[in-house]
Amino acid sequence: AMIAFLPGDGVGPEVADAAKRVLEAAAKKFSLTLDFKDCFFGGAAIDACGDPFPSETKEACLGADAIFLGAIGGPKWDKAKRRPEAGLLEMRKALGVYANLRPVSVAGGMEHLSPLREARVKGVDMLIVRELTGGMYFGDRTEGDDRATDECLYTKEEVTRVARIAFEAARKRKGRVASVDKANVLATSRLWRNAVNELHAAEYKDVELSHMLVDAMAMKLIQAPAEYDVILTENLFGDILSDEASVLSGSIGLAPSASLGDGTRGLFEPIHGSAPDIAGQGKANPAGAIMSAAMLLRYSLNEGAAADAIEAAVSKALASGRGTGDIGGEDNTASFTDAVVELI
Amino acid sequence: AMIAFLPGDGVGPEVADAAKRVLEAAAKKFSLTLDFKDCFFGGAAIDACGDPFPSETKEACLGADAIFLGAIGGPKWDKAKRRPEAGLLEMRKALGVYANLRPVSVAGGMEHLSPLREARVKGVDMLIVRELTGGMYFGDRTEGDDRATDECLYTKEEVTRVARIAFEAARKRKGRVASVDKANVLATSRLWRNAVNELHAAEYKDVELSHMLVDAMAMKLIQAPAEYDVILTENLFGDILSDEASVLSGSIGLAPSASLGDGTRGLFEPIHGSAPDIAGQGKANPAGAIMSAAMLLRYSLNEGAAADAIEAAVSKALASGRGTGDIGGEDNTASFTDAVVELI
Ligand SMILES: CC(C)[C@H](C(=O)O)[C@@H](O)C(=O)O
Ligand SMILES: CC(C)[C@H](C(=O)O)[C@@H](O)C(=O)O
Numbered sequence: 001a002m003i004a005f006l007p008g009d010g011v012g013p014e015v016a017d018a019a020k021r022v023l024e025a026a027a028k029k030f031s032l033t034l035d036f037k038d039c040f041f042g043g044a045a046i047d048a049c050g051d052p053f054p055s056e057t058k059e060a061c062l063g064a065d066a067i068f069l070g071a072i073g074g075p076k077w078d079k080a081k082r083r084p085e086a087g088l089l090e091m092r093k094a095l096g097v098y099a100n101l102r103p104v105s106v107a108g109g110m111e112h113l114s115p116l117r118e119a120r121v122k123g124v125d126m127l128i129v130r131e132l133t134g135g136m137y138f139g140d141r142t143e144g145d146d147r148a149t150d151e152c153l154y155t156k157e158e159v160t161r162v163a164r165i166a167f168e169a170a171r172k173r174k175g176r177v178a179s180v181d182k183a184n185v186l187a188t189s190r191l192w193r194n195a196v197n198e199l200h201a202a203e204y205k206d207v208e209l210s211h212m213l214v215d216a217m218a219m220k221l222i223q224a225p226a227e228y229d230v231i232l233t234e235n236l237f238g239d240i241l242s243d244e245a246s247v248l249s250g251s252i253g254l255a256p257s258a259s260l261g262d263g264t265r266g267l268f269e270p271i272h273g274s275a276p277d278i279a280g281q282g283k284a285n286p287a288g289a290i291m292s293a294a295m296l297l298r299y300s301l302n303e304g305a306a307a308d309a310i311e312a313a314v315s316k317a318l319a320s321g322r323g324t325g326d327i328g329g330e331d332n333t334a335s336f337t338d339a340v341v342e343l344i
Numbered sequence: 345a346m347i348a349f350l351p352g353d354g355v356g357p358e359v360a361d362a363a364k365r366v367l368e369a370a371a372k373k374f375s376l377t378l379d380f381k382d383c384f385f386g387g388a389a390i391d392a393c394g395d396p397f398p399s400e401t402k403e404a405c406l407g408a409d410a411i412f413l414g415a416i417g418g419p420k421w422d423k424a425k426r427r428p429e430a431g432l433l434e435m436r437k438a439l440g441v442y443a444n445l446r447p448v449s450v451a452g453g454m455e456h457l458s459p460l461r462e463a464r465v466k467g468v469d470m471l472i473v474r475e476l477t478g479g480m481y482f483g484d485r486t487e488g489d490d491r492a493t494d495e496c497l498y499t500k501e502e503v504t505r506v507a508r509i510a511f512e513a514a515r516k517r518k519g520r521v522a523s524v525d526k527a528n529v530l531a532t533s534r535l536w537r538n539a540v541n542e543l544h545a546a547e548y549k550d551v552e553l554s555h556m557l558v559d560a561m562a563m564k565l566i567q568a569p570a571e572y573d574v575i576l577t578e579n580l581f582g583d584i585l586s587d588e589a590s591v592l593s594g595s596i597g598l599a600p601s602a603s604l605g606d607g608t609r610g611l612f613e614p615i616h617g618s619a620p621d622i623a624g625q626g627k628a629n630p631a632g633a634i635m636s637a638a639m640l641l642r643y644s645l646n647e648g649a650a651a652d653a654i655e656a657a658v659s660k661a662l663a664s665g666r667g668t669g670d671i672g673g674e675d676n677t678a679s680f681t682d683a684v685v686e687l688i
Contacts, residue, residue, distance in 0.1 A: 073528065085528040115464050115566050136496065141531040148535035150496045152480065156489065182580070184417065184429040187485040191492035216617075218588035219596060222459050222566065236526070240584060244562035252563060273560075 001034055001301050004064035006041035006057065009077075009084060010274025011284035012070025018286030018337040019068060019293040022310055025341045026297065030306040037064065041091075042072030042084035042274075052080075052087025058094060061267075066300035067095065068293065069269035074276040093133050097259035097267050098158065099165040100130040101295070102242040104225075106249050107315055113250025113327050116222065121248055123226040127173065128245060129166040130238025132259055134158045135188070137235050154188045154234065159195035165260070166232035167204040173229050176208045180217045180233035180241065192234060214241070221245050246271050251326040253285025254318075256292035258299050268296040282332040285324040287314055290340060313343035345378055345645050348408035350385035350401065353421075353428060354618025355628035356414025362630030362681040363412060363637040366654055369685045370641065374650040381408065385435075386416030386428035387618075396424075396431025402438060405611075410644035411439065412637065413613040418620040437477050441603035441611050442502065443509040444474040445639070446586040448569075450593050451659055457594025457671050460566065465592055467570040471517065472589060473510040474582025476603055478502045479532070481579050498532045498578065503539035509604070510576035511548040520552045520573035524561045524581055536578060558585070565589050590615050595670040597629025598662075600636035602643050612640040626676040629668040631658055634684060657687035 005020065007013035020036060027034045039057040040048045048054075052072070061067045072084040105125040111118035131154075139151030163179070170177045179196045181189035193211055200209045212220065214237045220227070221244055233241060246255040255271040270288030278284060291314060298307035317339045323329025324336055331339070349364065351357035364380060371378045383401040384392045392398075396416070405411045416428040449469040455462035475498075483495030507523070514521045523540045525533035537555055544553045556564065558581045564571070565585065569592050577585060590599040599615040614632030622628060635658060642651035661683045667673025668680055675683070 083528065089529070115461060116459055117461055120459050137529055139493075143531040143534065145538075146500045148498060148531040149483075150530045150532050152494045152496070153491070154493075155491045182583075184427065185433070185481055186494045187487040187492040188494050190487065194489075215583045215587040218562070218584045219591045222588065222591050237584075239526075239559045240562045240581075243559040244566065244588065247563045247566050 001032070001065040002063065003034055003036050003296070004060045004067045005036040005038050006067065006069045007038070007044070008041050008070040008072040008274065009043040009074050010071055010276045010279040012042070012072060012274055014282065014284050014333050015270060015286045015289035016068065016070035018333055019289040021337055022290045022340055022344070023293050025344045026306045026310055029309065029344055030303065032301070032303060032306065041069065042087055043074055043077040045087065046077055046080050046084065052082055052084045053090045058091070061091065061095060065265060066296045067267045068296060069267060070289065071270065071272060071274040073274045089137055092259060092267065093138065095259070095265065095267055096133065096261035098131060098133045099162045099260050100132040100238065101169070101258045101260065102128040102130060102246070102255065102271060104128065104245045104248055104255060107319070109319055110249070114248055115250070116248060121225060124248055126225065126228045126231055126245065127169055128231045128233070128238060128242045129162065129169065130242055131158065131162045131234045135235035152186070152188050154191055156191060156195045159192050160199050163196045163199050163232060166230050167199070167207050170207045170230040175206070176229035178210050178212050178217070178228055178231050180212050180214050180231060180237055182214050183211070184213060188234070196232070217241060218244060221248070242271065251285060252288070253324065253326045254287045254291070256288050256295055258292070258295040260299060264300050264302070266296065266300045268292040282334060283325055284333050285326050286333050286337050287318070290314055290337070309344055310340070313340045316343050345376070345409040346407065347378055347380050347640070348404045348411045349380040349382050350411065350413045351382070351388070352385050352414040352416040352618065353387040353418050354415055354620045354623040356386070356416060356618055358626065358628050358677050359614060359630045359633035360412065360414035362677055363633040365681055366634045366684055366688070367637050369688045370650040370654055373653065373688055374647065376645070376647060376650065385413065386431055387418055387421040389431065390421055390424050390426070390428065396426055396428045397434045402435070405435065405439060409609060410640045411611045412640060413611060414633065415614065415616060415618040417618045433481055436603060436611065437482065439603070439609065439611055440477065440605035442475060442477040443506045443604050444476040444582065445513070445602045445604065446472040446474060446590070446599065446615060448472065448589045448592055448599060451663070453663055454593070458592055459594070460592060465569060468592055470569065470572045470575055470589065471513055472575045472577070472582060472586045473506065473513065474586055475502065475506045475578045479579035496530070496532050498535055500535060500539045503536050504543050507540045507543050507576060510574050511543070511551050514551045514574040518573040519550070522554050522556050522561070522572055522575050524556050524558050524575060524577035524585065526558050527555070528557060532578070540576070561585060562588060565592070586615065595629055596632070597668065597670045598631045598635070600632050600639055602636070602639040604643060608644050608646070610640065610644045612636040626678060627669055628677050629670050630677050630681050631662070634658055634681070653688055654684070657684045660687050
């Protein structure tokens with residue numbers, strides 16, 4: 001299988017390298033053939049050719065079975081004509097990956113890593129399904145010195161297709177979906193709620209559906225995070241809530257993500273950013289990137305056994321006290337990766 | 345002084361009654377003359393006359409020195425032509441209260457109430473300044489069966505005036521402002537950041553200013569909430585972040601708010617909603633409403649000493665173990681209020 005490999009900026013190359021080493025170990029063990037095609041992306045691509053998402057990278061991504069991304073962005077490119085982030089949004093749209101899956105769980109015995117009291121995070125195991133190619137991220141904008149606007153636009157079809165992913169995921173999990181919106185204020189949220197209700201009534205009555213306002217969910221994620229199974233929401237709310245949820249497990253460095261569309265081709269990246277302050281120091285936690293690589297095997301290559309092996313190895317390493325500084329461990333990026341590779 | 349008094353819906357009347365009793369006790373002690381004018385508002389006003397913000401209520405509010413609001417909304421009015429929330433937004437706009445002040449603090453000795461580990465919330469003392477009359481809440485909308493839009497609009501002037509409130513507040517506190525936006529994606533956020541920087545450079549160089557992305561702040565509020573002094577942000581982000589922050593102290597029921605404009609007339613309300621599930625049962629925590637009443641005395645009536653007395657009484661009551669069920673106490677709404685009244 002062909003994997004477009006985009007290390008990106010900051011700690012991106014370090015964690016991407018860790019993920020690649022783990023993928024190679026899994027490939028060996030499970031006799032998979034993985035071809036990596038390295039591509040410039042983000043700030044690194046701006047430096048190399050003035051464009052965060054160059055056409056060669058785009059072609060490689062569209063021709064690949066899966067795309068792996070480290071992280072992008074940094075103060076260096078804040079004043080760039082097209083910023084690294086613009087490249088990421090263009091890529092998500094070009095790949096048609098409208099559903100961003102962000103699992104957050106706290107494994108039994110790992111509750112001590114959480115900033116929340118142990119009893120609150122016991123049993124946390126949720127999947128945030130964030131709409132990824134619509135909303136304020138892709139609406140029309142006007143930008144002036146004295147006045148600016150951003151438009152949030154959703155069509156029913158955009159809501160229905162991502163809601164379907166959430167309902168399907170719930171069927172394989174605990175059978176519950178909490179849909180999050182701001183229907184007491186926003187028109188797009190009322191459309192969202194109606195479309196989710198309609199799909200639920202027509203095809204997913206076996207799944208338990210509830211609706212929450214985004215401000216209430218921001219509280220509930222701290223007060224009672226173990227209550228939730230699948231959380232479905234639009235792009236901007238998903239950005240905020242998934243980052244909030246990611247720290248429940250102790251560090252955003254542990255959190256993976258998969259972005260999927262209608263086919264099997266997906267984009268896989270850790271949730272954390274490029275963390276320029278610690279780049280190049282070997283301090284970055286590679287666990288989120290490694291777990292993203294496991295999702296790549298599961299969702300795009302249909303190699304569930306290899307994915308399970310990687311996830312089990314990461315869990316075992318963490319449970320035995322291995323880990324980088326962000327979770328209070330003594331490892332650096334490479335030594336934690338060594339531990340995972342050995343356990344596969 | 346004339347106070348327009350709007351009990352509203354759900355637990356609103358219960359907590360508003362508690363606040364009124366405490367205001368009356370403070371008035372007695374400090375020889376203030378307070379006239380309360382009861383008005384219909386929200387769902388109660390829809391039931392009474394079909395409009396969540398009737399013109400008599402509007403006149404009373406515009407003619408008052410301050411407005412006190414309990415809480416509004418509930419499933420009963422979800423299908424109303426104009427929902428209770430529409431009345432609240434219209435009121436905020438009509439009063440011109442563009443700055444919503446939401447203090448969140450964890451008093452020494454009260455850390456055990458927090459869902460976060462005690463060490464994380466030790467010393468938390470922040471003030472969220474939320475822009476309240478602009479952004480997505482007041483933009484143009486289109487609403488159809490297959491497609492909906494909401495517009496977010498900000499002018500530089502709207503940003504500057506609320507930023508000024510944040511800088512002024514910081515000068516009286518620890519001298520730091522963290523401004524929150526999503527400048528890596530949104531045009532309105534870039535306008536926001538530029539306007540805040542410009543005002544800072546021109547008039548508030550003595551205040552330490554930093555910028556944070558909204559997704560990062562959603563994490564930081566859990567990871568290191570004690571780092572923040574004043575947090576300044578736009579309307580929708582402020583809605584989400586202030587609700588998130590409010591649970592740090594243990595319950596949203598403890599959190600007060602003040603909404604101010606250019607004059608002294610303000611709108612004061614607890615942050616919590618109408619909580620229809622516990623309405624009429626005497627279970628609601630009146631502390632947020634009572635602390636909002638203290639803010640009313642301080643900001644609209646310039647009665648700082650009376651405000652201090654109320655705040656001290658609430659702190660003392662909580663510190664002595666008094667409190668409603670949401671914070672693990674044995675009190676009902678009335679008995680906790682009795683305790684506060686006695687301490688004044
Ligand atoms: C880098 C940024 C544009 C991006 C987003 O907001 O979607 C990031 O925060 C994320 O969550 O993947
Ligand atoms: C009731 C609702 C419209 C309101 C808001 O979103 O502003 C509430 O959540 C608040 O924070 O005061």
